[in-house]
Amino acid sequence: MTKTLSLLLRFQSLLMAGMISLALFFAVPGVDAKRPPEIRNQEDLNISSDMHGQDLSGYEFVKFDLRGIDFSESNLNGAVFNNSKLKGADFHGADMQDALAYASDFQDTDLRDVNFNNALLMESNFSNALIEGADFTDAVISRIQQKELCSVADGTNSSSGISTTYSLGC
Secondary structure, three states: OHHHHHHHHHHHHHHHHHHHHHHHHHHOOOOOOOOOHHHHHHHHHOOOOEOOOOEOOOOEEEOOEOOOOEOOOOEOOOOEEEOOEOOOOEOOOOEOOOOEEEOOEOOOOEOOOOEOOOOEOOOOEOOOOEOOOOEOOOOEOOHHHHHHHHOOOOOEOOOOOOEHHHHHOO
């Protein structure tokens, strides 16, 4: 009788362990890995090579590769470009008032007639950028970049009427 009882207890234990295992296996919902915000945000923006004339005010471009994209005549008021690659992009005539561009690469970028009024442009690279008519009034920019931009500054901004050299404090 003890042998039968022992065998019955073992069977019940195995049955219970199997049921618990099945319950845990099927009861736990699938878990998706979280993606960094810069990747989630990029998919939400539907970025294409032609972003011309769009209202992108307040958008965040964090660690984006935006090389060669056409942002000309776009409203980028208050937009954030954090650590973005913008080499060769076209911002001609864009409104970038109150924008933040921290450690972004504007090398070889068309910034003609851009309004950078009150923009924060710290640690960004503007080598070989076209800045004719750009308005940098009250923009925060590194002293080294300011000197480089002053050496090529020319023109007057079409919307503010401020000359590029004056807005840079050259």
